[in-house]
Amino acid sequence: MAKLMSNRPGVTHRRFRSKKLLASFLIAVLVVLNTLTPASRSALAQYTPGIPTAVDPGTPSFSGQANPVPAEPVAYNPGTSMLQAIFNADVAAGGTSYWFDRVLARPFVSGDSNSSLFTRGRALYMYTHTPGTLGFAGSYAYRERPTDSGQSLYTIALSGAALAETTSQRMQFPSHASSLFTRTGLSVLQRKFITHNNVAIVVLTLTNTGTSSASTTVTVSSPIATTNAGGGELTGSVTIRYGLTTITPRLSGDSFTVSGTTLTRNVTLNAGQAITFKVQMGVLANEIPESSTDYTRFRNLDANTAFLTHLREYNQWWVDNVPYIDIPNANIKKMSYYRTFLNRYNYFDGNIPGNDFQFPVSLEGVTGYDNAIQLTQPMHMQDLKYFRNPVYAFGNWISSGESSKYGPFNRLLQRCRYRQRRRCGGPGFLSASTGTYGDLLLVGGRQGGCRSVHLARQHHQG
Numbered sequence: 001m002a003k004l005m006s007n008r009p010g011v012t013h014r015r016f017r018s019k020k021l022l023a024s025f026l027i028a029v030l031v032v033l034n035t036l037t038p039a040s041r042s043a044l045a046q047y048t049p050g051i052p053t054a055v056d057p058g059t060p061s062f063s064g065q066a067n068p069v070p071a072e073p074v075a076y077n078p079g080t081s082m083l084q085a086i087f088n089a090d091v092a093a094g095g096t097s098y099w100f101d102r103v104l105a106r107p108f109v110s111g112d113s114n115s116s117l118f119t120r121g122r123a124l125y126m127y128t129h130t131p132g133t134l135g136f137a138g139s140y141a142y143r144e145r146p147t148d149s150g151q152s153l154y155t156i157a158l159s160g161a162a163l164a165e166t167t168s169q170r171m172q173f174p175s176h177a178s179s180l181f182t183r184t185g186l187s188v189l190q191r192k193f194i195t196h197n198n199v200a201i202v203v204l205t206l207t208n209t210g211t212s213s214a215s216t217t218v219t220v221s222s223p224i225a226t227t228n229a230g231g232g233e234l235t236g237s238v239t240i241r242y243g244l245t246t247i248t249p250r251l252s253g254d255s256f257t258v259s260g261t262t263l264t265r266n267v268t269l270n271a272g273q274a275i276t277f278k279v280q281m282g283v284l285a286n287e288i289p290e291s292s293t294d295y296t297r298f299r300n301l302d303a304n305t306a307f308l309t310h311l312r313e314y315n316q317w318w319v320d321n322v323p324y325i326d327i328p329n330a331n332i333k334k335m336s337y338y339r340t341f342l343n344r345y346n347y348f349d350g351n352i353p354g355n356d357f358q359f360p361v362s363l364e365g366v367t368g369y370d371n372a373i374q375l376t377q378p379m380h381m382q383d384l385k386y387f388r389n390p391v392y393a394f395g396n397w398i399s400s401g402e403s404s405k406y407g408p409f410n411r412l413l414q415r416c417r418y419r420q421r422r423r424c425g426g427p428g429f430l431s432a433s434t435g436t437y438g439d440l441l442l443v444g445g446r447q448g449g450c451r452s453v454h455l456a457r458q459h460h461q462g
Helices: 017-035 082-092 099-103 289-300 303-321 330-345 365-369 374-384 391-404 410-424 428-433 437-443 445-461
Strands: 003-008 011-015 124-129 138-142 154-158 177-183 186-194 199-208 214-221 246-253 257-259 262-269 274-284
Touching: 082 099, 082 303, 099 303, 099 330, 124 365, 154 199, 154 274, 186 303, 199 214, 199 262, 199 289, 199 303, 214 246, 246 262, 262 274, 274 289, 274 303, 289 303, 330 374, 374 391, 374 410, 391 410
Parallel strands: none
Antiparallel strands: 003 011, 124 138, 154 214, 177 186, 186 199, 199 274, 214 262, 246 274, 257 262
């Protein structure tokens, strides 16, 4: 019979003999289990460190250049801008080669399709690139391809026997690409680039390598510029996909004339003689008035001056916007500059009215998904906050706000925005705008966003 027991006033405990019996039973069971022979117990899995042989892919062999980063042309001086000093030295050496280009130079590699073209404008670029054809062959894009099938921007052909590319001479740089084509008695050196304001230019040097005079007709064709605009120019009109904007291509060349829907020029060279000329297409948009200005400016320059002008302006951008990085491991140093290049390469600044692409924004791989993904915008901002011009990270913030408002990534986005402002400062009223995107509406809604980007640009400029 149970006993009632109390160890302090007002508290009663009931103790049952059955509890003792239960405890004794459990102890007995444990004793029996522990006395069983090992053979009667199930085997326990044994952990072996390392990758199982059956699924081990092995360790690949890595190889690369002995000196992956070319030497800087100046000694390090912590008291000045290192990139500016490097740039100045390159200009003084003739301005035909720049250190940032040399760091990221990409030669032809056997088996590599090399279908990406590094040079691009603020909105215009090649989604795919066909390097074995003169001109900008492949699929051009303005934010993305206007059509699913893709179209070349323009191509160049020479009459006579077919040209063959000497692939060992193919080189890509962030600012431009160069390649060499030959046939019996003729060599054609091509240098091509796209300016910041979307002017696609090809500079050709034709050399007669034969022993007698030779002639050829150079023909330029474009699927998007087929209307004679007078003055040796072809034009057209293209509605960008989803009706985002309309572009007006203007195509011309040094001493070229309109022949139907193409441009042509006859060239005659004596033995050993060479000639250099250029072809340019301006991809104009009303919202980027600089595209018209740049087309006219580069059209009026001679071919070599146009090339050197672009190299200087493209590489000046690095000086103005990114920090100099020096790391003992040269491979990691090169990788850091490549990542910096990718941040520029995947950036779209179309200034398109509306709430799609009115602000500059990073795209998720311009030759892949080619759109702005909200999840990865904060990740882009983590890199872009180190650019001296705050508009690059700031544009991502406002663009994301326009797209996702109070979306699931808003907190991460604002955290990155806060870090970006701590690093580069900005207009004072932005201090109150880092909580949520909605706070931006306090400074005027979408117009406030435009004003914010405009003030960020002004802050950077002075």
